[in-house]
Amino acid sequence: MSAARASLQRAALYAGGFLGPFGGGVVASVLPEIGAATGVSAGAAASTLTAYLGPFALTMLVSGTLGARWGRVRTVRTAYIAYTCASLASALAPTLGLLLASRALQGVANAFTTPLLLAALAAIVPRARLGRALGLFGAMQAAGQTSAPLVGGLAAEVDWRWAFVVIAAAAAVLAVIGLPEQLTAPTGEPPPRLRDALRPDVLRIGVVALLGWGALGGLNFLLAFRAEDVFGLAPTQRGLLLTGFGVAGILTARRVGTLIDRIGARRTVLLGALAGAALVVVAGTAGLLWLVAAAWFVAGIASQCVLVGVNAAVLGSRGRNRGGAVSVVQAFRFSGGAVAPLALTPLYAAAPVASFVVPALVLAVVAPLAMPRRDTAPG
Template sequence: MSGRRDALQRAALYVGGFLGPFGGSVVVSMLPEIGADLGVSAGQAATTVTAYLAPFAAAMLISGTLGARWGRLRTVRIAYVAYVAVSIAAALAPTLPMLLGARGLQGVANAFTTPLLLAVLAEITPRDRLGRALGMFGAMQAAGQTTAPLVGGLAAEASWRWAFVVLAAAALGLALVGLPDGIRDDSGGRAPRLRDALELRVVRVGVVALLGWGSLGGLNFLVAFRVEDDFGLGPSGRGALLTVFGVAGILTARRVGTVIDRIGARRTVLIGAVGGALLVITIGTADHLAVVVGAWFLAGIASQCVLVGINAAVLGDHGANRGGAVSVVQSFRFGGGAVVPVALTPVYSADPIAAFVVPALLLATVAPLMMPRRS
């Protein structure tokens, strides 16, 4: 019985990784329905995406450290319960401002789960198998981001509010299951400090995370622009193409983790960065749609090399505040995703090719310089 419970709790670690990206992206496909129901435009409804991601990225700067101080088990459970409450509030929101407030609180609550789940995973996994475990976590995150628009669209056929009911039910289930037995529920010894998480090495890995996500997965909006402008793809075609990136992550993230266990995190990150940069240039310049689709699929694999690799680089180091460190790195990652649309949309308007070449060059040149050698 205890073995079955332990297996269920370990599975809950990975499902928690699924919940974060799923909750962030679930509104993407139902923005028109949200706008129509709340009496605003679809463009105004789109602020529900930013309302989630901005507090999510900001809170993760400190959530890992605070969670380690308060106790990871306790913090994750409270965060899940809070997620249940604000998801119900979102489902019942009568106005856009109230929905935006609920979405922001969802992001904050999720910030107190994702990095702590990664830290727990590192604690219960042998060092020589850490890459594979993080790869599975990465695959679940990719699955959450990939399936969210589909589930949101299906929910919107009845009412967009049902999507938030689903989120509340999932978070409640995770809160009841809890984390694997044996996880320390206190920091033990000296309380973790934010300055330990913000040491130069961690910040350098964070910059690589920012570039890795911003220059690969964060370019999905540019890919959509390009295939519409140059190949005439409609909404369903664009949606299907963008899904290819996430499918690649689902299929290959665990194998990427195996590669990390064999050749190390730094080498894997650099392979993903340089290879991903070449693929981004291909996506921005190829004359055939099939080439763009194939390159976008391979870019999904390159993205997993970078994202799983940076997590392994931080969590594989026995630092004073590993949970806080991975929290900071994840904050950089999602901050990069939030900044890229603002930075590159004007570039695309002026020169579509440059909008792909610039982030590719930054990724290929800066990542090798910033990625620490001690990984």
């Protein structure tokens, strides 16, 4: 294999990180348009978020362990192909029911990429530099979250279905490139077991990941509602507002990784959780659009502290089946995104301010209690 192809495959390992947040969030800024096209309300259209993230999260409870048994390279490539087909089905779905079904298939397919890519990073990156590598991966995930609402908003100016065509094309390219072939080499270790991943410390980190996504990045759809109701923003304008969160993540994720290597995962996570909670309150209550945009931008940095930190904490541990463990943590993380629309959409309808304040308080209180005190971050 040529050096150029090896470099391309290594880059694809990082690039694959954007698909989960991109696929999950591409509908966040166009829920009113999806509702209009399928004959339902914007609130009912919010179920397209849960339809993706629910199966995504549930499947990730076992996908890391199963993928390690089947072979990371083969499993990830197959998942990319399945993701391409499901994305095209979403683009062609004529009714909300069929759209929900195809979104669920997207979620299941993507569950076999994200945790396996993270485990692959841990396998090929020296422990002392793992935080920085995870920071770069986090930057790619932030890029997915950043481009998702913007691409969705731009597509809605013509037809929101084109957003799914973009997703399908991206997954197809990654399937062709593949992953570094060194990951196919036998490790000499026994087959991984799911029970090795379901340790108490992993489950506690998972709770923090759930809150870090559900109460920060998972509120994109809620901010889109507020942007339309309070400020009267059009789809593209809503997409631009939501984009700030991801832009901040792209710009700072690698620095967050370096911070983790220096001060540890636990401190970084707690810093992000407390700061993020305060910023969510500002974004959900401020009456000035520029202040909302600024708070949401800085919240993107806080989110990276939490999400890159929990990945570093679980991958930096010395327990068996690290791939399965990070899969469990990612399952918790995206469960937060799946639960948020179901829990917060009715609350927003009844009390808009409370729909931002409540998740912020839960994040600020629970994250410090749940995060294991023994720091397992690399370094």
